Every structure is written in C-alpha cells, then in structure tokens.
Amino acid sequence: MMKTLGRALFSSGLQSPKYTEGDKKQDQDYEIRTYHATNWVSTTLSGMQWDEAMNTGFRKLFSYIQGNNHNKVKVEMTAPVTCRVDPGAGPACESQFTVSFYVPEEHQDNPPEPSDPEVFLENRKEFTAYVRTFGGFSNENLKREELLKLMESLQRDGVQYVDKPFYAAGYDSPFKLMNRRNEVWVLKKEQEQE
Template identity: 50%
Template structure:
C-alpha cells in the first residue's frame, strides 16, 4: 500500500513539474499529402504560430517587379518547367508544398520589389537536387529558421497577402517580438483548381 501511494505521488509530481511539449502530427493536413518542410511548433497564440524549421534546400527563381501576382505567376511557371524535366537529368520531380514567395519591398514607393519564388526540394533529392537547365533557376539552401506564421483561408489576392503581412507585423510589434522587418514570406498550399479548404500563410522570421 505504501509503495502504491509512493508511485502515485511521484507520478503526480512529474505531471505538475514536467514541461508540456507541443504535439505534432506529420505531415500537416494543409500540405494535402504533398511533401513539405519539417518544422516544430514552438508556441501558438491567438494571432500567430511560432515554428522552428529544419534546414532544407529549395529550388528558387527571383523576379523584380511591381506586381505580386505577375511575379509569382512567372516564378511558378519557371519552377514548374524545372520539375517537369527542365533540368540536367531531364527528370520529373514531384510537386511539393508550399509555393513560397520571399517579398523584399523596394526602398521607395515607386521602387521594384524582389520576389523570390521557391518550391521545396523533395526529401529524396535534398542531398543533391537535379541541376536546373534555366539559368534563372537555382538551388537555394535555407538554414534552420524560426518563423512567426499567420494563416488565412480562401483564394488569396495581392491585397490579401499584404494586409495579412501587415496584421502579423502589428501583432509581433504588440508582443515586442524581435523579427526581421526587411522582408516577409507568403506560403500557398493549394492548387488553383481547389475551390475550398484553402490554406494560406504569411511568415516573418525571428531575428538574432
């Protein structure tokens, strides 16, 4: 009886003192059964999620312009050609998620923005991705990073991306979080032919 009470007391103590770690189901449902970069959820608030991403390679292309929609469309076409066989091995590469766009605004109101559009490299190709045939397409290794993520639903327009990035920035400022304000990322997880259950994200990266 005394041993049983001791065991129960010890378990109760552990339950109180042990940290509660976030649970993670992989892959997330919003990846739609496509391969997507691995991350750990660090914290969730009512306004955003904090994620720790593993280092990973992406295939990228950069477009300079004034329109997010036009730049992302051009970037997507270049990268889709790459995974369709426009590479040195002429191999077909599976589609992954998300379509990631790094948005680096120009320094003035009439300056062009740099949009770097990226596809995640499948896990099987992470060590040695097929070399692109298009000189405008390149392999882009991203180091491990902490991202503050806000998500929203529906078909995202240029205005939707901008307004959600502004809302995330305001939330981070209110939380006195340190983050890189020079750029942000957009992440789209759905085919344009998927009418419902669409998942969109904007990211700011934690600064050192």
C-alpha cells in the first residue's frame, strides 16, 4: 500500500502507455502521438464540474488498484490519469467524464475484473492525438484555456481534428510541487474511406 501510495503521490517510475511520435515542425507548439492499442480501467461520471469528476473518478480507480477487484490483486499506479470529456449539448447540459488509468504491462493481457459495478475495463484501439503539454497545478479553467490554444494552433496549421470528445491527462500527484506535467489531447480526424 505505501509503495503504491508513494508512487501515486510522487509519480516516479510509473508505467505509461506506449506511443509513436509524429514529425514535428520547428515552431509547432503541440505533439502528434499515435498510441498503441491498450487496456485501461475506467469509470464514467455525469455532471458539469470537470475537477469534481476527476477527483471522484480517481478515488474509484485507486480503490480498484488497491485490490477492489475480483482477483483481490494490487495493481501498480500508472500515468497519465486521463479524463475523456463528452460535452453536453448546451451550456447547462451535463457533460460525461470518463476517468481512466492505464493498465500496467504485467496485467495488459488479463486485467483483473473490477468489483465496483461503476468501474469497467476499456480496450482502446490505436488512436492518434494532438497533444499540448503545460505545467503547474491544473484546474478546469486552465484545461479549457490550453484546449482552446491547442485548437487554435491546429486551425492555424490547417489540421483536421475531432472537436469532441477531448481529453485531459495528468501525470503528477497533488503533492508534487515542481516540474508538473499536464496535457490536453484532441483526436486526429480520420480520413473518410472512399
């Protein structure tokens, strides 16, 4: 428990999903990453508050990695914690937030089944994302600002992307004070098949 909690709090040596980097132009302020197909453990929440959804989702998933699964197996903490946001249709509509932990390599082929009915295993197919990285302590306003900057950069470069859903990714615990890493992701628009 202490080892997992320590890693979660100080995010040193955490496993992350593998990806291939795309070519980057010199003045480009975002990365292009193609993530390999992998398993994640997730929970979906509805509401209007991004940060609240992240906190609630994190607690449910942390319980899963602490052994609240059918095998009673402790699973190593990984990074990043992602939050897929499916925005509501209007300003006062509820958004859906899917908070996810990457399943570590040793459990990728056979992840423990969750005990909590609100936690589920998700197989993410290979996908390409445009990624903007930023530091500091992230919050809802900062995520929205960085997402807008990313979309403006993509529009400037004439890049086709999917405007929703979008993702936020966090790599650090609340106790890490310096050199923090946060990201926003938007998905590459796939070309229509002829």
